[in-house]
Amino acid sequence: MEKIIEENKQGESLVLEQKDGNSKKLFIESYGCQMNFSDSEIVASILANEGYNTTQNLEEADLVLVNTCSIRDKAEQTVRKRLDQYNAIKKINPGMKVGVLGCMAERLKSKFLEEEKIVDMVVGPDAYKDLPNLLKEVEEGRDAINVILSKEETYGDIAPVRLNSNGVTAFVSITRGCDNMCTFCVVPFTRGRERSRDPQSITEEIAALWERGFKEVTLLGQNVDSYLWYGGGLKKDFEKASEMQKATAVDFAQLLDMVATQFPKMRFRFSTSNPQDMHLEVIEVMAKHHNICKYIHLPVQSGSTRVLEAMNRQHTREEYMELVNNIYRIIPEISLSQDMIAGFPTETEEDHQDTLSLMEHCKYDFGFMFAYSERPGTLAARKLEDDIPAEVKNRRLTEIINLQQKMAFERTQRFVGQTVEVLIEKESKRSNEHWSGRNSQNTTVVFPKEGNYKPGDFVNVKISNCTSATLIGDAVGYSDMN
Structure with a gap:
């Protein structure tokens, strides 16, 4: 499998709308490829029905989950350091439970649970629907593990909660x-x-x-x-x-x-x-x-x-x-x-x-x-x-x-001098006076905020300049995609 790992997203913690009546706090971080970030949305959806709202404050969490990647050694080392940090907080908040999800969970299950004793729960990528049962095991004082790989599971029946989404x-x-x-x-x-x-x-x-x-x-x-x-x-x-x-x-x-x-x-x-x-x-x-x-x-x-x-x-x-x-x-x-x-x-x-x-x-x-x-x-x-x-x-x-x-x-x-169709995704990182989006070819395009354009609009942009990774231009009107 080929994994695109976006370095700026590593370790991103997830936030979603708070569900009325949920009293427990979930802190969930993701590492690795986009499949892992997508899986974390599935996990958040399952746990929202078990009384958990997400938090970005690690210290107040009842349950801390890290969704892991085994594709590169660097990702594994980063996750290990994070587990050490979780466990330092666990000494202050002994009720907090720590679990490892995803690819590292499957590969290092016995190390995490039995040898190093650094987590309470190990859950493989096909076992997220079993989380409610695994949490009951943990709450009753037992280690919980399910890393069975499925021949059928696709999570097609779970609508993921869109987390940290730009809405576009x-x-x-x-x-x-x-x-x-x-x-x-x-x-x-x-x-x-x-x-x-x-x-x-x-x-x-x-x-x-x-x-x-x-x-x-x-x-x-x-x-x-x-x-x-x-x-x-x-x-x-x-x-x-x-x-x-x-x-x-x-x-x-x-x-x-x-x-x-x-x-x-x-x-x-x-x-x-x-x-x-x-x-x-x-x-x-x-x-x-x-x-x-x-x-x-x-x-x-x-x-x-x-x-x-x-x-x-x-x-x-x-x-x-x-x-x-x-x-x-x-x-x-x-x-x-x-x-x-x-x-x-x-x-x-x-x-x-x-x-x-x-x-x-x-x-x-x-x-x-x-x-x-x-x-x-x-x-x-x-x-x-x-x-x-x-x-x-x-x-x-x-x-x-x-x-x-x-x-x-x-x-x-090659795009300089051309007019390209851009889907506005967000403000430019470098300037709140510019919009940022991508053209069909996946190149980032930035252009001044003129007119009534907003995120989610398809806009034609005349390209006047570029760097090695970014196109710079001016909007010339809406595209036919709107």
């Missing part, structure tokens, strides 16, 4: 789990096998968001392109489905077409894509609908076929480049972004040069780039020696980042 953009989960056994990744072990959510429950959640004034939805999953609904069950069991189930199955291209048609004034994005599962039908649906954003996060991890094979990525360098060529052919104005790992075990200088040349071929607008760090429990940790010295990894990573920054500036410059 929202995330809607469409799949859970991952079947791609990339050797560097823990996700298949912490989130289980791939299963998709009923398209009716997806469209109902989007309709509810539309009624509340939201204007953009990102369809979310570990691997959205492999979405496949045939009445429930694991994707890998599709071959055992009946002929009727197969004939009426809905794949990702069909789902995307369905939501874009049903909600023509709502804008759609999706994340994350896996190159091996992305079919041209998806690109053709994107080209057909104005309200599907012209942006794809298409992680590659390496430009070397030999390294891709060692990573168990199910595509070669050539297949990836052919896919990118076809995407640009069908949607010339599209933006692409990448995930890249520098210094994967056995990576040679030639492999690294292959990565740089692939980047130049693909002309990425954005990138998420990391030096390889061994994750316990992965196939790479078990089978491959982490044999690239840190200084080599860091030098290669620096070269990748420098190339990406150069390309990003060139790609952003």
Whole structure:
């Protein structure tokens, strides 16, 4: 699974409207990818029905939960430090209970509960509906644990409470789990096998968001392109489905077409894509609908076929480049972004040069780039020696980042002189005299607050200048999306 981890959101605590009659206080923090933040909204919804209102004051909390990530060592170390802080407060407030949710919960269950005794409760990503029972166990003085991975759970029947929301953009989960056994990744072990959510429950959640004034939805999953609904069950069991189930199955291209048609004034994005599962039908649906954003996060991890094979990525360098060529052919104005790992075990200088040349071929607008760090429990940790010295990894990573920054500036410059459609999301961070939003290609656009424009409006903006990551311009009127 490819995870976009937004550094500025790490450790964000959730707040929602206070429910009358709820007397207990919940403090919940999230780390990792957007799936974790989305899951925290589900947890908050379940606990609101159990008498909990959220608080941002850790000291007054009856229950403290941290939703965790195992994809990078840095995220794990941060969570461990937070658990130490929680437990320091617990000495002052002994009634406070502490729980770990999510991917680290599944991976480090016995360490947390039995060896280190630093939490009262460990809850895996598929067990959130069991929280009321687990809390009863804790209240009766017993440790509580449920990290069973489900073949069915998609939380399609729970309407997430939108937390810290700008009221304009929202995330809607469409799949859970991952079947791609990339050797560097823990996700298949912490989130289980791939299963998709009923398209009716997806469209109902989007309709509810539309009624509340939201204007953009990102369809979310570990691997959205492999979405496949045939009445429930694991994707890998599709071959055992009946002929009727197969004939009426809905794949990702069909789902995307369905939501874009049903909600023509709502804008759609999706994340994350896996190159091996992305079919041209998806690109053709994107080209057909104005309200599907012209942006794809298409992680590659390496430009070397030999390294891709060692990573168990199910595509070669050539297949990836052919896919990118076809995407640009069908949607010339599209933006692409990448995930890249520098210094994967056995990576040679030639492999690294292959990565740089692939980047130049693909002309990425954005990138998420990391030096390889061994994750316990992965196939790479078990089978491959982490044999690239840190200084080599860091030098290669620096070269990748420098190339990406150069390309990003060139790609952003293409919009100067153009008029782009922008969905206003909020005030600019740097100036309360400017609005900020994104264009279809996911580039941030800022422009002066003139006229009666407000968050949630689609506005045409004439671009006059840019930095490597931001477009600057002036509004010239509302777009047809309003």
